[in-house]
Amino acid sequence: MTASPARSPTPLVALSGVTKSFGAVRALGGVDLAIGPGECLGLVGHNGAGKSTLMQILAGTLHHDEGTLVAGGAPTGAFSVGAAHDAGIRCVFQELSLCPNLSVAENTRLRHPGLKGFGWRQPAGALIEATLSEIFPGHTIRPDDLVADLELGERQMVEIAMNFTATGDRPRLVILDEPTSSLDHSVAAQLLAHVRRFVAAGGSVILISHILGDILGTSDRIVVMRDGRVVAERPAAQFDRAALVAAMGHVAETAPETAAAAVAEARPADRPIVEARPPRQRGARSLTLYPGQIVGLAGLAGHGQTALLRLIQNAAGSTSRFAKVEGSVAFVAGDRQADGVFPLWSIGQNVTIRSLAALSRFGLIDGRRERAVEEAARETFQIRTPDMDDNILTLSGGNQQKALFARALASDAAIIAMDDPMRGVDVGTKREVYARIAEEAEKGRAFLWYTTEFDELLNCSHVYVFRSGEIVADLPRGELTEEKVLQSSFEETADA
Numbered sequence: 001m002t003a004s005p006a007r008s009p010t011p012l013v014a015l016s017g018v019t020k021s022f023g024a025v026r027a028l029g030g031v032d033l034a035i036g037p038g039e040c041l042g043l044v045g046h047n048g049a050g051k052s053t054l055m056q057i058l059a060g061t062l063h064h065d066e067g068t069l070v071a072g073g074a075p076t077g078a079f080s081v082g083a084a085h086d087a088g089i090r091c092v093f094q095e096l097s098l099c100p101n102l103s104v105a106e107n108t109r110l111r112h113p114g115l116k117g118f119g120w121r122q123p124a125g126a127l128i129e130a131t132l133s134e135i136f137p138g139h140t141i142r143p144d145d146l147v148a149d150l151e152l153g154e155r156q157m158v159e160i161a162m163n164f165t166a167t168g169d170r171p172r173l174v175i176l177d178e179p180t181s182s183l184d185h186s187v188a189a190q191l192l193a194h195v196r197r198f199v200a201a202g203g204s205v206i207l208i209s210h211i212l213g214d215i216l217g218t219s220d221r222i223v224v225m226r227d228g229r230v231v232a233e234r235p236a237a238q239f240d241r242a243a244l245v246a247a248m249g250h251v252a253e254t255a256p257e258t259a260a261a262a263v264a265e266a267r268p269a270d271r272p273i274v275e276a277r278p279p280r281q282r283g284a285r286s287l288t289l290y291p292g293q294i295v296g297l298a299g300l301a302g303h304g305q306t307a308l309l310r311l312i313q314n315a316a317g318s319t320s321r322f323a324k325v326e327g328s329v330a331f332v333a334g335d336r337q338a339d340g341v342f343p344l345w346s347i348g349q350n351v352t353i354r355s356l357a358a359l360s361r362f363g364l365i366d367g368r369r370e371r372a373v374e375e376a377a378r379e380t381f382q383i384r385t386p387d388m389d390d391n392i393l394t395l396s397g398g399n400q401q402k403a404l405f406a407r408a409l410a411s412d413a414a415i416i417a418m419d420d421p422m423r424g425v426d427v428g429t430k431r432e433v434y435a436r437i438a439e440e441a442e443k444g445r446a447f448l449w450y451t452t453e454f455d456e457l458l459n460c461s462h463v464y465v466f467r468s469g470e471i472v473a474d475l476p477r478g479e480l481t482e483e484k485v486l487q488s489s490f491e492e493t494a495d496a
């Protein structure tokens with residue numbers, strides 16, 4: 001199916017026949033896309049389909065090779081960053097762009113050069129504070145917080161709010177590329193409600209997400225991309241989940257993707273492989289993990305889950321007051337920018353770095369075995385690249401995340417600690433990874449899995465809910481419901 005014209009007679013911006021190649025990789029193969037005022041356009045597609053590339057062309061950070069761009073009814077050449085900004089286009093990229101060594105207010109000042117003169121700090125702080133409160137009522141971020149000190153989800157909130165702030169120039173089209181990937185359920189719901197308000201007031205939003213419920217529930221129109229082309233475009237009401245998944249090129253699901261994964265039942269061995277308690281834990285509650293178990297960590301983002309995973313990782317092979325860990329730990333980072341990828345290295349090197357000892361003989365790395373591990377990773381995780389020797393940053397965001405998974409699973413670690421690891425991974429690959437996790441658990445590996453997506457918890461045999469740095473509930477799979485997780489996450493007196 002080809003793209004049909006946007007609903008508005010004069011689209012805010014329209015692309016036609018747009019192509020873009022990176023060397024041998026044809027990221028966009030002739031895309032038509034238009035967006036009008038007052039609509040939310042949902043954009044979905046597998047990892048590497050070309051969504052971010054297309055958005056970068058709209059934001060002026062990349063220039064297209066062929067095709068035309070029309071802004072406000074007038075044909076224009078490729079957008080520069082300034083021209084895109086002047087057209088009211090703002091983009092929240094997957095990889096956050098805030099300066100970590102500056103405060104929230106200072107970052108706001110960078111984005112709004114109009115806030116100048118003596119005492120700019122106060123209006124910059126007030127501006128971001130007001131927008132944060134409008135989108136995320138109840139947030140606890142302060143303008144003088146250093147960005148580096150914020151949790152990943154909080155940084156994402158600041159980045160989003162920053163792109164909705166207006167000084168002299170107003171945002172007219174806000175592009176949100178995976179905006180809820182690090183936000184927990186309630187904060188994500190606040191953002192999506194704000195998107196609807198912004199659109200109702202005449203603004204436009206392009207929403208890119210692999211969380212299909214968010215796309216179906218928020219968009220007016222949905223465009224599906226596959227292999228650099230638009231393959232379906234319809235009003236959102238004419239899609240359902242199965243139709244979207246099929247249009248993306250995945251095998252139609254018979255059930256939600258989590259149910260497709262075999263759930264590893266609790267099969268406690270004699271001895272736990274991990275026993276840990278958060279340093280702030282009151283009472284006797286602790287986390288226990290047995291070989292072959294998949295254990296979930298839930299609760300609102302930033303409530304101690306990542307900290308406990310790190311504590312367990314650091315306790316492996318050493319002594320800790322808070323954790324006893326009998327085996328090595330591989331960590332799959334959710335914040336791939338900060339502590340996931342080695343940005344100067346190839347995709348292959350990023351995959352094998354955790355396994356070098358096992359791949360070495362007499363102190364030398366066996367190149368053939370190394371290559372075999374890389375190729376196995378590429379096949380298992382469908383890492384979309386022409387060459388595993390290419391730099392890791394040539395991969396789309398979701399494909400980088402797959403490489404991190406491949407690194408952990410290729411290692412010989414007995415315990416895999418996963419810190420909201422499915423950020424930006426498409427539905428088809430998620431199902432593959434779930435199946436792979438279940439398979440590895442079957443063989444005796446143990447998984448600790450922090451996730452902000454409730455459905456993913458259904459892969460776990462046991463779930464610990466965190467609040468304010470403590471475990472506040474301990475739910476076996478049979479008792480797991482979204483209500484119980486939410487209730488425990490919020491209630492001061494919740495107990496399981």
Ligand SMILES: Nc1ncnc2c1ncn2[C@@H]1O[C@H](COP(=O)(O)OP(=O)(O)OP(=O)(O)O)[C@@H](O)[C@H]1O
Pocket residue numbers: 022023025026027045046047048049050051052053054094384385393394395396397398399424426
């Ligand atoms: N700088 C680059 N150099 C080489 N290839 C690139 C570069 N940027 C993107 N690509 C390639 O272009 C293709 C499209 O990538 P893009 O990031 O647009 O996909 P996407 O649909 O946004 O994927 P995801 O859902 O994983 O974010 C991919 O094959 C990617 O590897």
